[in-house]
Amino acid sequence: MEQATPLLTEASITANGIGKRFGTRRLWTGLSFVAHPGEMVALSGPSGSGKTTLLNCIGLLDTLTEGTLHLGRQDISRLNQRQKRRIFRHQTGFLFQNYGLVDSWTVDQNLDIALAYSQLRGREKTNKKLAALDRVGLGSRRNERVFTLSGGEQQRTALARLLLKQPKLILADEPTGSLDRDNADTVIGILSECAEAGALVLISTHDPRVVEQCDRTIFLG
Ligand SMILES: Nc1ncnc2c1ncn2[C@@H]1O[C@H](COP(=O)(O)OP(=O)(O)OP(=O)(O)O)[C@@H](O)[C@H]1O
Numbered sequence: 001m002e003q004a005t006p007l008l009t010e011a012s013i014t015a016n017g018i019g020k021r022f023g024t025r026r027l028w029t030g031l032s033f034v035a036h037p038g039e040m041v042a043l044s045g046p047s048g049s050g051k052t053t054l055l056n057c058i059g060l061l062d063t064l065t066e067g068t069l070h071l072g073r074q075d076i077s078r079l080n081q082r083q084k085r086r087i088f089r090h091q092t093g094f095l096f097q098n099y100g101l102v103d104s105w106t107v108d109q110n111l112d113i114a115l116a117y118s119q120l121r122g123r124e125k126t127n128k129k130l131a132a133l134d135r136v137g138l139g140s141r142r143n144e145r146v147f148t149l150s151g152g153e154q155q156r157t158a159l160a161r162l163l164l165k166q167p168k169l170i171l172a173d174e175p176t177g178s179l180d181r182d183n184a185d186t187v188i189g190i191l192s193e194c195a196e197a198g199a200l201v202l203i204s205t206h207d208p209r210v211v212e213q214c215d216r217t218i219f220l221g
């Protein structure tokens with residue numbers, strides 16, 4: 001049964017000599033690092049060095065070809081599909097480069113995805129959604145369809161959805177790539193608050209201003 005499979009007790013990451021190959025092409029090899037809850041860590045490296053791929057491996061969407069990676073005490077290579085799905089649904093928050101929103105849905109409908117497995121009742125859900133939207137400055141946009149929003153507004157909708165989910169592990173793929181300075185500061189400020197509240201935040205980025213605001217940097221390539 002799904003309920004019987006363990007969720008992570010802690011979202012620390014311990015990577016031991018990990019590597020990833022696509023066919024004969026090696027992206028990274030022998031990579032080792034430890035990251036703890038409460039940290040905000042930058043993942044940096046040239047385009048094509050495998051930042052997105054590493055985030056996908058940590059987020060259980062792709063698999064390593066070398067080494068071991070533990071999430072808390074759990075060796076991810078030993079998780080079955082059901083356990084992976086459960087951790088992905090309940091404890092991992094992705095902020096995708098392309099926002100990962102459903103364009104034809106309203107902001108509100110997109111936020112519902114984060115609450116799909118929550119026990120909250122209707123009114124409580126609505127209040128939580130309103131609070132998250134206020135926090136990212138979109139309080140008045142709840143019923144608008146995503147395709148009518150600007151890139152920055154879409155990114156902030158994705159951030160509101162992340163806030164609602166309150167994941168232990170946050171994997172953000174170039175979250176400020178297409179944002180102006182103010183919006184980028186909002187996004188990084190909120191991610192930093194998530195780390196202060198105890199999440200482990202991993203951010204792939206080319207932006208030196210983001211790197212500066214992280215506790216440390218892991219380099220690829
Ligand atoms: N499923 C796949 N099959 C084969 N090659 C892949 C696959 N996914 C990614 N790659 C290759 O792996 C390399 C790394 O891709 P990745 O997207 O992880 O890089 P990145 O560091 O995130 O780059 P960017 O900074 O441009 O986003 C690329 O050359 C890409 O073509």
Ligand SMILES: [Mg+2]
Nearest residue numbers: 051052053173
């Ligand atoms: Mg990438």
